[in-house]
Every structure is written in structure tokens, then in C-alpha cells.
Amino acid sequence: MNGSGTKILIVDDEESLRSLIEIYLSNNNYEVISASNGREALEKIDRDKPEIIVSDIMMPEMDGYELLGILKGSAEYSDIPVIMLTSMDEDMDKIHGLSAGADDYMTKPFNMEELLLRIEKLLFLKRRIAGAEYRFTESQKLLDLTKEELLKAHKQLKKIMLESLEGLVTALEARDKYTRGHSERVAAYAGGIAREMNLDNIDTIIIAARLHDIGKIGVRDNILYKGEKLTKEEKAIIEAHPVKGAEIIGKISFLRDIVPAVKYHHERYDGTGFPEGLRGDEIPLAAKIIAVADTFDAITTDRPYRKGLDFDHALNELQGNAGTQFDPVVIEYFLKILNTK
Ligand SMILES: [Fe+2]
Structure with missing residues (x-):
């Protein structure tokens, strides 16, 4: 006892x-x-x-x-x-x-x-x-585990959210044979430029490129895929897509970083672009990179009004617009990648 x-x-x-x-x-x-x-x-x-x-x-x-x-x-x-x-x-x-x-x-x-x-x-x-x-020690361990699981779940949720948005863009582009796969290619080119420039936000730039045209979701097909010349009103509707895209993305907290890249991907280096007519270094670098990648893809793929140009012609066109439409530094890096391939 x-x-x-x-x-x-x-x-x-x-x-x-x-x-x-x-x-x-x-x-x-x-x-x-x-x-x-x-x-x-x-x-x-x-x-x-x-x-x-x-x-x-x-x-x-x-x-x-x-x-x-x-x-x-x-x-x-x-x-x-x-x-x-x-x-x-x-x-x-x-x-x-x-x-x-x-x-x-x-x-x-x-x-x-x-x-x-x-x-x-x-x-x-x-x-x-x-x-x-x-x-107490055991509950502490359990708490740490729960924290870890929460983080994992949060990461997973972000991944799913991103995939859904990418899915939306893919679906949007798939409706038209000329734009099919466009954003995926733009993301690949933009990622390549970002890597070549040794930037530390490569992933952000790739995501932004993948979603840069998401604002086109609000544009009707008959305008979006209109072959012939657009009226002034139709042009204005199309040109609203970067701002619409920024609004959509801005509502998703973990994607706020990419808002400027989406919003300004149609600005021009010389200040004649839209929506705000920013110029030179006022334009976020990510947006300038996407602009080059976007145009490169647009001119190398077929359009309703013309056949896609070959790479050399596309490069000439990009080079010709360095300093006016595009940031010459970004063009320089893009040429560097393409010349080494
Ligand atoms: Fe766009």
C-alpha cells in the first residue's frame, strides 16, 4: 500500500x-x-x-x-x-x-x-x-502541429485560388483560336526576362503575366474577338481591361503584389500608353517586362488580320520600338536570351 x-x-x-x-x-x-x-x-x-x-x-x-x-x-x-x-x-x-x-x-x-x-x-x-x-508540453506540440497544418492549408488555398484564376484566363483565351495559350506564353517569356535580369520577384512577375489580361473577362466576345476595326467606344471598352483586371486582382489579398503589373501592362515607355500615360521609370518594371513579352507573343502568333511573323521579324520590331513603346533595358535582356538560344 x-x-x-x-x-x-x-x-x-x-x-x-x-x-x-x-x-x-x-x-x-x-x-x-x-x-x-x-x-x-x-x-x-x-x-x-x-x-x-x-x-x-x-x-x-x-x-x-x-x-x-x-x-x-x-x-x-x-x-x-x-x-x-x-x-x-x-x-x-x-x-x-x-x-x-x-x-x-x-x-x-x-x-x-x-x-x-x-x-x-x-x-x-x-x-x-x-x-x-x-x-502542457503535449498541447504545445499539438499547437505547433496545427500551426504548421494551417500554413500548409493556407499555401494550398493560395495555390487553388491561383489555379482557378489561371483557369479563368485559359477559358477566356480558349474561346478564340488566335489568343489560345497567349498568357501562358507571355508568362514563359516574362519569366525568362526576369530571370535574365536576375530579379528577386520572378514568381510574382510570372503570376502577373499569367493573369495580365484577366480584366478582359468583362469584355463581350463580339468586341473582344472582332476582326475588323473597332469603334471608338469599343476601343475604350477594350482599353479598360488593365484597370478592370487590377480591380479583380486587388480584391484578393495574396495577389496584391501583382496589381501594378496588371494595371500598367499597356503603358508605353514614351508615355503614350494607357490607362495613365505613365512614362519611363514611372512604369513598374514588371509591367514593362510583361509589355515586351505580350507584344512578342502577339506578333509571332497568327491574328485574324495577318499571319504571325517569324522570330527575326518580331525581334526587329521590338528593337525598332525600344525607347518608344518599350524600355530599352528590357529589350536588351530579351534579345540576350533569344540570341543565346
Ligand atoms: Fe492586355
Whole structure:
């Protein structure tokens, strides 16, 4: 019953009392270790790792206060509950003992049964604390796991969202044989230029390129795919697509970075583009890169009104418009990639 083999250390210089406690606790199934002073107690603690200590105060060599001080100051042993025993029933001793970190206090002479009850109570508390600490650590682990899973889910959600938007653009372009696959090619060219320029936002530029024409979703097919010349009103509707696109993208928090690239991909280097007529470095670099990639794809693929030009002609056209329509630096990098292929 009771102790079920729990190791307990009794520290007292009075041998008769020590033996008495030892017999009583052994009878209650404790494994009793004993020491006659603080120094000896420390050796036994190191060797036998008791779960609880009952210690006298006044002892030769090292008294109970010093022992207590060492134990409570050590990282390894500060959790071992200590019951202090003394023959002095002075309030100051109790206060001294408790403030030094004693977990309980008994005055000699004491009732053995009461000592046993106090030991059991402290052991129960100690185990309960250990259990709570264990549960706390486990819940912390669980929380970390949940955080990790949340991040994963968030990443997944972003991926799905992006895929849906790309799907929309693909569907939009697939309705017309001349624009089929356009944004995917633009994304590939823009990504290539960004890499060649050694930019640190390559992924953002690729996503922006993939979605640059998403604003065309609001434009009716009969205008969007009209072969012949557009009226002034129709032209205005088409030219609203970068702003419409920026509005759509701007509503999606994780895509806000690409809004400027989408909004300004039809600006021209010389300031004659739309929607705002920005010029030179006022135009975000990502937008200028997409503009080059966009035009390159447009002139190398078939259009309703003409056959697609070959690469050399396309390059000549791009070069011819460097400094007017396009940023010459972006053209330079684009030519560099194409010439090395
Ligand atoms: Fe566009």
C-alpha cells in the first residue's frame, strides 16, 4: 500500500528518530534512504535520486537550510519536495524554512501518521504538476502541429485560388483560336526576362503575366474577338481591361503584389500608353517586362488580320520600338536570351 516503492530520503543527525521514521515508512512501502547531515544527503541524492526528502534543520557539517538552499538552487533537484523537521517551534524558523523553499514544515515531536499524510500529499501534488507539465508540453506540440497544418492549408488555398484564376484566363483565351495559350506564353517569356535580369520577384512577375489580361473577362466576345476595326467606344471598352483586371486582382489579398503589373501592362515607355500615360521609370518594371513579352507573343502568333511573323521579324520590331513603346533595358535582356538560344 501507500509508498509503492517510492524512494524517500530522511536526513537527521538523531539516529533514533531517523530509524523510527525509517521503520514506519518502510512499513508503508517506501524505499527509505537515510543521511545524518546535509553533506551526506547530497551524496545520496546524487546517487539514489529520491522523490521526496524529509530533513532536519540543526545538523553538524551542513544544516538543513544549507541543504535546502543547494537543492532549490539546482536545476536538477529543485523539483524534489522537501519537508523540514525541527524541534524549535519558532515562527521565525518556519518562515525561514518556507522562504528558503521548503515545501512543508513539521515540528518535533510529531505524529508519524501525520508525516506520512504530508508526504503523500506532496507526492500527489508533485505528480499532478508533472502531469500538467506533460500535458502542457503535449498541447504545445499539438499547437505547433496545427500551426504548421494551417500554413500548409493556407499555401494550398493560395495555390487553388491561383489555379482557378489561371483557369479563368485559359477559358477566356480558349474561346478564340488566335489568343489560345497567349498568357501562358507571355508568362514563359516574362519569366525568362526576369530571370535574365536576375530579379528577386520572378514568381510574382510570372503570376502577373499569367493573369495580365484577366480584366478582359468583362469584355463581350463580339468586341473582344472582332476582326475588323473597332469603334471608338469599343476601343475604350477594350482599353479598360488593365484597370478592370487590377480591380479583380486587388480584391484578393495574396495577389496584391501583382496589381501594378496588371494595371500598367499597356503603358508605353514614351508615355503614350494607357490607362495613365505613365512614362519611363514611372512604369513598374514588371509591367514593362510583361509589355515586351505580350507584344512578342502577339506578333509571332497568327491574328485574324495577318499571319504571325517569324522570330527575326518580331525581334526587329521590338528593337525598332525600344525607347518608344518599350524600355530599352528590357529589350536588351530579351534579345540576350533569344540570341543565346
Ligand atoms: Fe492586355
